Ligand SMILES: Nc1ncnc2c1ncn2[C@@H]1O[C@H](COP(=O)(O)OP(=O)(O)O)[C@@H](O)[C@H]1O
């Protein structure tokens with residue numbers, strides 16, 4: 340199998356570093372602190388959560404519960420995900436059924452089993468605010484009950500999604516339930532820094548200062564370099580140091596993009612991976628994405644497209660409204676640039692890393708760089 344995985348989490352063997360981060364999250368869990376994990380998309384939050392869960396399972400010290408609410412559109416969606424996640428926790432099927440038949444005051448869940456995977460799913464039909472509130476209470480009561488035997492860690496991935504629900508009281512509702520839980524620790528995770536920071540640092544919002552914030556950066560250069568070399572090496576493939584360095588530079592060490600490029604390089608049938616191969620494979624990746632990239636252009640105004648290209652050509656830009664940048668790239672004036680930046684940020688086409696603006700997707704950035 341290809342050891343450079345590009346989705347999900349397999350085991351520590353395929354997982355690079357994140358030792359400090361894993362220890363830090365374990366520390367939060369062991370000391371009953373809730374934690375909010377934020378990073379760019381595809382930097383490795385979900386992987387890190389599963390790496391922590393893997394450790395917890397090995398130690399047999401905690402029950403773990405994971406839900407990804409990215410695709411949920413409303414409170415009912417959230418409730419269904421939570422119900423399903425609880426239902427999939429360790430316990431015999433019969434015991435679960437009993438637990439789930441007796442614990443709901445208002446609405447009975449419908450249990451369906453996927454015929455292909457055998458995985459059960461739960462769905463509730465919520466028709467009023469009171470239904471939602473009570474069903475959530477019932478679900479949290481099950482977690483609370485379970486936690487009497489063993490502490491529980493609940494990870495809610497893509498948590499910023501609750502801001503898009505039509506039920507505006509969701510935040511307060513969940514916060515109210517969480518704050519009374521004992522022996523249960525929460526990890527909230529998401530990629531929209533502005534939205535999440537707003538939720539947890541705004542004194543007027545329910546989650547204000549209720550969690551510890553943790554920002555996940557890229558994996559340090561040397562750690563990733565070592566991992567890539569060793570992973571090729573274990574599979575009887577040899578890759579030159581300078582090629583590994585090129586990979587990390589070209590992808591800005593953005594985890595998914597590193598993994599994907601290495602996955603493609605690994606696929607080449609040869610034992611030795613050299614610079615020529617790097618240029619070929621990275622070129623192919625961009626070419627395969629051509630259609631998407633041109634499609635993006637249709638979604639933007641001419642000025643936004645010019646601005647995006649200008650940022651890519653600079654690699655990154657600190658002072659985005661400086662006259663030298665504007666002049667060099669024909670970007671009219673600072674206020675147009677400011678509006679363009681805002682719009683590109685909202686579309687997540689660009690991002691602010693430390694002090695500079697970058698094109699979010701490093702492959703796209705490399706492609707833009709080459710455009711006229
Ligand atoms: N430490 C790591 N080592 C190797 N691959 C990783 C690591 N962290 C994440 N990945 C891989 O990178 C990709 C993006 O990671 P993911 O955890 O899904 O990012 P996020 O949740 O921040 O969007 C996934 O394919 C995952 O398998």
Ligand SMILES: [Mg+2]
Nearest residue numbers: 384385386496
């Ligand atoms: Mg994720």
